Amino acid sequence: MTASLPPIEGTAERSQALLGLVTRIIGGLVGVALVVLLTRHLTVEEFGIASYALTLGNLVRVLIGFGGNDWATAELARSPSTAPRTLSALLCLRTVAAWGCASLLGGFLWWSEHGETRWILLAICPFLLASALKSGDPVFHVRQRVAEPLIVRVLGQLALFFVLLFLASRDQLSIAVVVILAAATPAFSQTVTFLRSLRWQRPAGSWSLREAREFLGGAYPLAFATVFGLLTFHLDTVMLRHLRGAHDTGVYNLGFRLFAFSLTLPAVVLGPLLPVLARDAGQRIPLFRKWLFRTAAASLLGAGLAFPLAGLVVELLDPEDRYQESVQVLRLLAFAFVGHAVSTLGGMTLIAAKAASAWAWVTALGFCANVVANAWWIPRQGASGAAAATCVTELFGALLVVSWVMIRRRQVESR
Numbered sequence: 001m002t003a004s005l006p007p008i009e010g011t012a013e014r015s016q017a018l019l020g021l022v023t024r025i026i027g028g029l030v031g032v033a034l035v036v037l038l039t040r041h042l043t044v045e046e047f048g049i050a051s052y053a054l055t056l057g058n059l060v061r062v063l064i065g066f067g068g069n070d071w072a073t074a075e076l077a078r079s080p081s082t083a084p085r086t087l088s089a090l091l092c093l094r095t096v097a098a099w100g101c102a103s104l105l106g107g108f109l110w111w112s113e114h115g116e117t118r119w120i121l122l123a124i125c126p127f128l129l130a131s132a133l134k135s136g137d138p139v140f141h142v143r144q145r146v147a148e149p150l151i152v153r154v155l156g157q158l159a160l161f162f163v164l165l166f167l168a169s170r171d172q173l174s175i176a177v178v179v180i181l182a183a184a185t186p187a188f189s190q191t192v193t194f195l196r197s198l199r200w201q202r203p204a205g206s207w208s209l210r211e212a213r214e215f216l217g218g219a220y221p222l223a224f225a226t227v228f229g230l231l232t233f234h235l236d237t238v239m240l241r242h243l244r245g246a247h248d249t250g251v252y253n254l255g256f257r258l259f260a261f262s263l264t265l266p267a268v269v270l271g272p273l274l275p276v277l278a279r280d281a282g283q284r285i286p287l288f289r290k291w292l293f294r295t296a297a298a299s300l301l302g303a304g305l306a307f308p309l310a311g312l313v314v315e316l317l318d319p320e321d322r323y324q325e326s327v328q329v330l331r332l333l334a335f336a337f338v339g340h341a342v343s344t345l346g347g348m349t350l351i352a353a354k355a356a357s358a359w360a361w362v363t364a365l366g367f368c369a370n371v372v373a374n375a376w377w378i379p380r381q382g383a384s385g386a387a388a389a390t391c392v393t394e395l396f397g398a399l400l401v402v403s404w405v406m407i408r409r410r411q412v413e414s415r
Contacts, residue, residue, distance in 0.1 A: 019147040023147055023150045023151050023154055024150060024154075024264045024265060024267075025265075026154055027150065027153065027154040027157055027261075027264065028261040028262070028264060028265075030154065030157045030158055030161055031157065031257065031261045032258065032261065032317075033161055034157070034160070034161055034164070035254065035257050035258070035317060036316075036317050037161065037164055037165060037168060038050065038164075038178065039254060039317055039318050039322075039323065040318070041168045041173045042173070042175070042178070043250075044246075044247050044250040044251065044322055044323070045245075045246040045247055045250060046175050046246075046250075047250040047253065047254070048241070048245075048246035048247060048248070048249035048250030048251075048253065049117060049120075049175055049246050049249075050175055050178050050179055050182075051237065051249060051250065051253035051256075051257070052121075052237060052238070052241045052246075052249055053120070053121050053124055053179045053182075053183075054179075054182055055234045055237040055238065055253075056105060056109075056121070056124070056238075057124050057127075057128065057182070057183055057186075058230075058234065059230055059231075059234050060101045060102065060105050060128050060131075061128060061131045061134075061186070062226055062227075062230045063097070063101050063226075063227060063230065064094055064097040064098045064101050064128070064131040064132065064134075065094065065097075065131070065134065065226060069090070069134065069135070069137055069138055072086050072087070072090050072135075072138040073137075073138040073274060073275065073278075076138055076139075086138075087135060087136070087138070087139070090135040090138070091132065091133075091135040094131065094132040094133075094134065094135050095132040097132075098128060098129045098130075098131050098132040099129065101128065102125045102126070102128045102129055103125075105124075105125055105128070106122055106125045109121045109122050109125075110122070112242075117175075120175055120176045120179050121179065123176070123179060123180050123183065124179060124180070124183035127183040127184050127186075127187040128183070128187075129187075130186075130187035130188075130190050130191055131186075131187075131190060133190045133191055133193070133194035134190050134193070134194070135194070136193055136194040136196075136197030136198070137149055137193065137197070139197040140193075140197065148193070148196065149189075149193045152189050152192050152193050152196075153186070153189045153193075155189075156185045156186065156188055156189040157185065159185070160181055160182065160185045163181060164177075164178065164181065224360040224363070224364065225347070225356060225359045225360040225362075225363045226363075228360070228363035228364045228366065228367040229363040229366070229367075231367055231370075232363065232366050232367045232370040232393055232397075233390075235367075235370055235371065235374055236252065236256075236370075236374055236378070236386035236387075236389060236390055237249060237252065237253060237256065237386075239374050239375075239378050239386070240252055240378060240382070240383065240386055243378050243379060244378065244379075244382050244383075248382040248383045249383075250323075251323055251325045251326050251329065251382075251383040252326070252329055252382075252383035252386050252387065254314070254317065254318070254323045254326040254329070254330075255310075255314075255326045255327075255329035255330035255333055255383075255387065256329070256333065256387075256390075258313070258330060258333075259330070259333035259334075259336065259337065259390075262302070262337055263337065263340055263341075265341075266295065266299070266340070266341040266344045266345070267344060270291065270295070270344055270345055270348060271348075273287065273291065273345075273348060274348045274351065274352060277348060277349060277352030277353075278351075278352040281353070284349060284352065284353060285405075285409045288345065288346075288349050288405060291345055292342065292345060292402065295341050295342055295344075295345050296338065296341075296342055298341075299337055299338040299341040299342070300338055302334070302337060303334040303335045303337055303338050306330065306331070306334035306337075307331050307334055307335075310327050310328075310330040310331045310334070311327045313330065314326050314327045314330065325382075325383055325384065326383070328384045328387070329383050329384060329386075329387040330387075332384070332387035332388055332390070332391045333387050333390060333391065335391050335395070336387075336390045336391040336393075336394040336395070337394075338394075338395070338398070339391070339393075339394030339395035339396070339397060339398040340394045340397075340398075342398035342401070342402060343362075343394065343397045343398045343401050346359075346362075346398070346401030346402055346404075346405055347359050347362075347401060349405055350362075350401070350404070350405065353411070355408075355411070358404055358408075359401070362397060362400045362401045362404065363397070365396075365397075365400060366393050366394075366396060366397035366400070369392070369393050369396050370389055370390070370393040373388070373389035373392050373393060374386060374389045376389075377389050
């Protein structure tokens with residue numbers, strides 16, 4: 001077993017980006033197929049409850065990460081010899097966070113839900129413990145094999161789809177089955193990915209409290225950025241569930257699920273840039289400018305195409321016209337995609353430049369704007385109001401991060 005992780009040069013970055021893009025497109029298509037399956041075999045209210053459960057699960061999985069994975073990826077790109085100790089600290093801290101977050105979620109659900117829904121939602125908590133094993137992902141990024149974890153996840157999605165399709169054909173599909181299987185699938189994928197990461201690098205057999213403190217010192221700005229960014233992303237679903245009920249939550253999430261699947265494209269395309277930006281300080285601003293133009297142009301084109309096609313997409317997903325309100329939701333979220341794509345590029349640039357605290361401030365301001373926007377629009381316009389709040393927040397965040405990078409460009413290039 002190697003003691004370090006030397007980065008792979010040459011054409012690996014482009015080939016992995018292409019493979020990751022193709023894999024993510026396939027995963028997005030599988031995700032759309034899952035949405036079609038659920039909307040046609042569940043009521044709007046049942047789909048809303050299932051979406052609420054998936055949102056809570058995704059929220060807790062990212063909270064467990066505490067920003068450590070992105071920090072570890074950049075750190076290993078700069079100092080590959082630190083891999084064993086860095087990965088060990090990451091695994092231990094994610095394990096502690098997994099138990100703590102799963103317990104807090106269980107307490108929240110016990111207090112906020114009642115009847116059968118409480119027990120259905122509580123079933124996701126044990127599966128969240130496997131999120132600790134996501135500590136192996138930085139190995140794939142530094143080895144420029146970022147597509148491999150994506151392939152494992154897509155295979156898990158495919159298995160989930162065919163199992164649910166089989167159960168639906170026998171009229172055995174229910175909220176409980178959907179929630180439990182949807183929680184088990186990422187847990188299985190994370191376990192497989194972690195085991196595969198051990199081929200190249202294993203965590204050290206021990207770690208010290210001092211190393212953990214150093215790790216937290218580097219990771220905590222990313223942790224706050226992750227927390228604020230994730231709360232901004234999922235706050236609308238949680239507020240809809242408690243302010244407007246399961247029906248509006250279901251209407252919103254038909255459009256939001258399609259929006260969420262689309263967000264994986266900028267993450268996959270731009271993801272391989274993080275190690276490059278971390279290694280080559282002199283090229284950060286030129287790379288940022290080049291990819292800013294590409295990202296903005298491609299995302300604007302996609303949003304422009306999505307606006308007139310939203311009605312057709314919703315009609316194909318729901319021939320029974322139960323989700324007509326989702327058309328406006330999807331149109332608004334199409335333009336939120338532009339802001340999110342630009343923010344992804346800006347965030348990676350700040351992380352590579354060791355300016356994660358600035359990224360944390362950007363996401364904190366975006367979260368505050370999102371709270372205000374949701375509190376104003378959701379009680380008045382329901383699902384459409386939540387979509388409008390997301391759109392405004394994403395564009396506001398993009399403006400903030402691009403302004404910071406360009407105003408502080410000398411600082412970005414000097415770190």
